[in-house]
Ligand SMILES: Nc1ncnc2c1ncn2[C@@H]1O[C@H](COP(=O)(O)OP(=O)(O)OP(=O)(O)O)[C@@H](O)[C@H]1O
């Protein structure tokens with residue numbers, strides 16, 4: 001197994017308040033990790049600090065062996081554009097652009113792939129996520145679930161090494177959540193590493209590993225990957241996770 005992300009002694013303070021206390025963990029290539037914990041435990045802060053959206057107060061974040069925590073803004077933007085994908089609770093797509101144009105934008109901006117490759121890639125991922133039929137629609141004309149799939153496509157356009165999500169299903173109903181999680185599982189099965197923050201045990205039960213944060217510390221972690229995620233085991237994984245979460249006081 002190859003380590004893709006190595007978080008070492010990560011601390012983050014705002015003013016004089018420490019929000020993350022000496023966080024250490026490694027992520028192997030191809031893992032799917034869910035970060036859980038009470039509101040205010042530091043989940044989003046952790047995600048932002050390991051994905052170059054914010055800078056740790058101290059500690060290191062190694063992406064493919066390279067420390068990204070001290071890169072200049074310009075360099076970190078490049079790393080984020082080329083090597084990372086992001087999915088948030090709300091899709092943050094640009095109004096007055098079609099679904100397709102929203103997805104290809106970071107592809108053209110990056111230059112990592114040729115225009116031809118970006119165009120091929122966009123067709124393939126829209127097909128995969130089931131939104132080819134709305135490719136030319138304005139984003140005001142599509143459903144919440146379609147918007148979130150478009151956001152997933154945008155996150156994937158540059159074939160990132162790792163995709164980060166902060167409550168990616170937080171604004172979706174349970175049916176759409178399931179559809180979006182099926183897609184995220186599929187992307188992970190194709191080899192992309194995934195790290196998402198979620199409050200939803202059903203969402204987290206899709207991950208190989210659940211990290212539980214409490215007051216800015218890794219309180220515990222649960223390996224779910226050993227319970228294979230086939231149909232029969234799906235509810236079993238959910239059961240194991242809910243029992244474990246209860247023990248963490250969640
Ligand atoms: N930019 C900031 N400035 C000051 N304090 C902050 C900032 N961002 C987060 N905090 C504080 O850090 C703590 C952790 O916040 P964070 O958003 O990481 O929690 P969370 O676990 O994601 O919560 P939620 O589940 O509600 O999204 C909170 O006490 C919050 O008030």
Ligand SMILES: [Mg+2]
Nearest residue numbers: 043044045197
């Ligand atoms: Mg949060």
